Structures are given as C-alpha cells and as structure tokens.
Amino acid sequence: MQSLWIDTFKKTYKFPKFSGASQYDVCIVGGGIFGISCAYYLTKLGFQVTVLEKDEIASKTTGHTTAKITSQHGLLYHYLIEQFGIPFARAYLEANEKAIEAIKEIIDTEHISCDFSYQNSFIYTTKPEELQNIHDEVSAVQSLNFTCEFTTKVGLPFEVLGSCVFKHQAQFHPLKYVYGLVDCIADNCDIFTHTTVTDIRQTNDGYVCYTEEGEVHAKYVVLACHYPFLKVPGFYFLKMYQASSYLIAVDTKKTLFDGMYLTAGEPTLSFRTARINGKELLLIGGADHKTGTYCNYEASYGVLEQVAKTYYPESEVLYRWNTRDCITLDKIPYIGIYSHYMPNLYVGTGFQKWGMTSSNVAANIVTDMICKKENPYAFVFSATRMQPIKNRGEVKNMVVQSAKSIVLDKLNPSYLSFDEIALNSGGIVQINGEKVGIFKDSQGKIFAVKPVCTHLGCLLSWNDVDKTWDCPCHGSRFDFKGKNLYDPAIENLQVYDIH
Ligand code: FES
Numbered sequence: 001m002q003s004l005w006i007d008t009f010k011k012t013y014k015f016p017k018f019s020g021a022s023q024y025d026v027c028i029v030g031g032g033i034f035g036i037s038c039a040y041y042l043t044k045l046g047f048q049v050t051v052l053e054k055d056e057i058a059s060k061t062t063g064h065t066t067a068k069i070t071s072q073h074g075l076l077y078h079y080l081i082e083q084f085g086i087p088f089a090r091a092y093l094e095a096n097e098k099a100i101e102a103i104k105e106i107i108d109t110e111h112i113s114c115d116f117s118y119q120n121s122f123i124y125t126t127k128p129e130e131l132q133n134i135h136d137e138v139s140a141v142q143s144l145n146f147t148c149e150f151t152t153k154v155g156l157p158f159e160v161l162g163s164c165v166f167k168h169q170a171q172f173h174p175l176k177y178v179y180g181l182v183d184c185i186a187d188n189c190d191i192f193t194h195t196t197v198t199d200i201r202q203t204n205d206g207y208v209c210y211t212e213e214g215e216v217h218a219k220y221v222v223l224a225c226h227y228p229f230l231k232v233p234g235f236y237f238l239k240m241y242q243a244s245s246y247l248i249a250v251d252t253k254k255t256l257f258d259g260m261y262l263t264a265g266e267p268t269l270s271f272r273t274a275r276i277n278g279k280e281l282l283l284i285g286g287a288d289h290k291t292g293t294y295c296n297y298e299a300s301y302g303v304l305e306q307v308a309k310t311y312y313p314e315s316e317v318l319y320r321w322n323t324r325d326c327i328t329l330d331k332i333p334y335i336g337i338y339s340h341y342m343p344n345l346y347v348g349t350g351f352q353k354w355g356m357t358s359s360n361v362a363a364n365i366v367t368d369m370i371c372k373k374e375n376p377y378a379f380v381f382s383a384t385r386m387q388p389i390k391n392r393g394e395v396k397n398m399v400v401q402s403a404k405s406i407v408l409d410k411l412n413p414s415y416l417s418f419d420e421i422a423l424n425s426g427g428i429v430q431i432n433g434e435k436v437g438i439f440k441d442s443q444g445k446i447f448a449v450k451p452v453c454t455h456l457g458c459l460l461s462w463n464d465v466d467k468t469w470d471c472p473c474h475g476s477r478f479d480f481k482g483k484n485l486y487d488p489a490i491e492n493l494q495v496y497d498i499h
Pocket of ligand 1: 237453454455456457458471472473474475476487488489
C-alpha cells in the first residue's frame with residue numbers, strides 16, 4: 001500500500017531526466033522537502049538553481065512522514081539543557097518555532113492549499129515511572145521562556161497520567177505543500193527526476209556533479225539527499241544510523257479528536273488526524289526499530305492495527321506505509337558546511353523524525369550561508385561540530401552492530417537452506433561457498449543477489465515486511481531485484497543468474 005500522502009495527491013508535473021552538461025549557481029541534490037524548500041528560497045533570491053532527484057519529488061521520507069510541524073521533538077529540551085546549556089537549547093527551540101512561522105508565511109503568501117491547521121502537540125505517558133520525565137520536560141521548556149503546560153486533559157480515547165503540551169503547533173499534507181513550492185519556482189528552477197548523482201568533484205570554481213547521463217557544474221552544491229552518499233571527507237556514516245517506523249491511516253467510524261500526540265517513552269506511538277476528501281482519518285505511527293534489524297508484520301503494522309482495534313473496534317485500515325529517518329548520535333541534525341575541506345558544499349541531514357520544521361531550519365541556514373549572511377541558529381546545527389558525543393549507549397550500539405555485520409556474520413553466518421525459504425519470502429543461502437540473497441516470489445520465481453551493501457560492504461538482512469534487503473550499518477535499502485532504494489548506497493546490488 002502507498003502512503004496516504006502519495007495516494008491522495010495528484011501530481012501535475014512530469015520532470016525530465018538530466019542529460020548533457022549544464023552550469024548553475026546552485027545544484028541541489030535531492031528533491032524532498034529540504035531540497036525543494038532550499039530551491040524555493042534561493043530561486044526567489046535570483047540564483048540559478050537546479051534540483052536533481054533520484055526518484056520522484058517528495059517520494060521518499062517527505063512522502064512517508066507523519067507531517068507534524070512542531071518544535072516539540074520528543075522529550076528533548078531537558079536533555080539539551082543538561083548536555084549543552086540553556087542558550088543552546090533556547091536557540092534550538094527558537095529555530096524550530098521560527099520554522100513553523102516561516103512555513104505558515106509561505107503558505108499564506110503563495111496561497112498554497114495544503115490542509116494546514118494549527119494543533120496542540122502533546123508528549124504523554126500512561127506509565128507512573130515516566131511521569132517525572134514529563135514534569136522535567138515541562139520545567140525545562142518553561143526555563144527557556146516558552147509557554148508549555150503540564151496537563152492530564154488530552155483528546156485521546158484513553159486516560160493519560162500526564163502530558164507536556166506545546167500550543168500553536170501545526171500539521172499539513174506534505175505533498176500538497178512541497179508541490180505548492182514547486183508551483184512557485186517551476187518557471188525559474190530546473191528540476192530533474194530519476195537522476196542519480198553518482199559523484200561530486202571539486203573544480204577551480206566550484207563543483208561538478210556527475211549523473212548517469214551528464215554533469216552539472218555549480219558554484220554551490222547542497223546535499224539534500226536524506227543520507228549523504230559522499231563518504232570522505234565528512235564521514236557521516238560514522239555519525240548517523242537510520243531508523244524504520246510504520247504508519248497506518250484508519251477510518252475509525254467515530255468522531256475524532258484534535259491535537260498531535262507522542263508517547264514519552266518506549267514503545268513509541270504517535271497519533272494525529274487528517275481530513276482527506278471530507279473524511280476524517282486517524283494516523284497511528286510507531287513500532288520503530290533500527291533499519292536492518294529483524295522485524296515482521298506482527299511487530300510492525302500488527303502492533304498499530306491492534307491499537308486501532310482496541311480503541312475503535314469498528315475501525316478499518318485504509319493505508320499502511322513505513323518510513324526511514326536519519327538519527328544522529330547527539331540528537332541534533334547536521335546542517336551547514338559539509339566539510340571544511342569542501343567549501344561551498346552544504347548539507348542538511350539527521351532530521352531525526354522531525355523533518356518538517358528541520359527542513360525549513362536547514363533551508364534558511366543554507367540559504368543564509370550561500371548569501372554570506374549570518375544565521376543566529378547555525379551554531380546549534382553545525383555539521384562540522386566536533387563536540388564529544390555523549391550518547392554513549394548509541395555509539396556502542398552502532399559500533400557493535402557494524403562490527404557484527406561486517407565481521408561476525410561473515411565468519412559465523414546462519415544460512416538458510418534453499419528449501420527453508422518460503423514463497424514470497426527471502427533469506428541468505430550459501431551456494432558454492434558464496435553467500436547469495438534469495439527471494440522467491442509467490443509463484444516460486446527466484447531472484448538472487450549478492451547480499452553485500454554497495455556502500456561499505458556490510459552484510460544485508462532480509463526485510464520480510466517490505467520484501468527488501470536492508471543494511472544494518474547505515475540503513476541503505478535495496479529491492480528484491482537488487483535496485484538501490486535508499487542512500488547512502490547509490491549503486492545497485494550485484495545480481496546472480498542462477499537459472
Ligand atoms: Fe553503509 Fe550499508 S549503508 S554499509
């Protein structure tokens with residue numbers, strides 16, 4: 001099933017694939033909400049801009065989000081104050097609050113019809129042991145001179161023990177918004193789709209971005225491609241991993257509530273509503289796990305469907321989809337100069353699960369940097385920051401996961417036998433001493449790939465929910481035919497002909 005957003009938006013554009021050679025002021029690699037927002041600001045300022053998108057505009061993370069526009073990014077501010085101090089936390093909050101205002105201003109100025117509505121945002125708990133965390137967060141946010149309240153009054157169909165509420169947050173339909181931006185710039189910005197940038201090299205006066213069928217020369221390049229595919233310099237693969245999460249949209253057959261909700265702790269559950277073609281739907285999200293770790297239907301969509309049935313027994317699931325988010329080890333996105341060794345190359349990544357505001361923050365910071373204008377929030381998100389990573393648990397996780405995948409699995413793998421792989425399923429078998437990734441479709445047709453990630457060589461794992469090969473190291477994904485779906489890998493898997 002497609003995402004609700006992609007299914008309910010009728011595209012009016014068909015962009016060409018790039019070929020040949022062209023020169024622009026700015027080349028933006030990636031046509032999600034960040035790339036298009038950046039293109040919007042820069043085009044309005046008179047820059048000659050091109051956007052090169054590997055797939056369709058807003059078809060990846062942007063098209064699969066919950067589309068909450070909020071500065072409430074989980075229980076974050078208590079953590080930020082403890083780790084980095086009040087001025088830092090306040091700047092993070094202000095940057096994201098300004099992003100909400102900026103998005104609304106664009107919508108009003110450009111008359112973008114995108115189902116925008118102001119909503120209160122709640123982090124709630126039903127567990128006594130988490131209640132103090134809610135109180136701590138409320139106190140932390142109040143210490144930043146931002147209005148935030150503790151309340152037990154929520155719109156959810158169950159009681160909560162407490163919640164932290166941010167007022168005047170918002171939600172919208174992300175594709176309607178992004179294509180609204182495209183409407184504003186389409187005459188002055190060259191957008192290309194199904195165009196993969198395979199390499200970026202420095203020249204005397206800027207960069208050349210190589211695509212499969214041509215090259216774009218530009219003074220400035222913005223990496224807006226979710227997970228930077230350039231390995232060196234930058235080393236972003238040492239600083240981020242990807243998490244998968246799942247969403248369903250449900251017709252509950254009941255009158256729904258206002259507000260956007262997220263659990264304070266694990267397991268994560270997210271709620272918001274959306275009015276689609278006159279019908280109000282409930283969106284339930286959650287079941288997060290690190291991309292590339294084992295997950296099945298019961299542990300993903302099954303969990304969400306059970307929640308829907310518990311509170312709305314008559315409910316009907318209309319959409320199921322999942323998404324991937326880049327998670328940084330210190331919980332702060334990387335925005336700004338990509339590397340001190342590559343001037344005029346910019347990046348915005350690691351938006352955690354909060355890409356709606358973070359993308360606007362990033363677009364403003366990068367635009368200001370290109371215009372040589374100071375941005376008061378740039379220091380918070382500096383992509384070249386060297387501060388010690390205090391999230392030691394996750395650092396350890398990442399190292400262990402990578403080592404396990406690269407070394408241990410190769411030395412001591414647990415292979416399936418060919419017959420153990422069921423129809424419409426996959427797994428790794430050993431053939432003549434070689435590891436082979438096998439998928440059998442429902443008719444028994446076999447698709448065989450080399451199950452080694454084309455990014456940095458980690459052993460892939462089979463994802464039986466999506467029928468994909470996923471990388472546990474940095475979250476690249478490939479379909480069962482080996483086609484690369486998600487960065488940071490950009491090359492397809494090697495395919496075996498075993499017939
Ligand atoms: Fe980095 Fe696979 S995504 S090795």
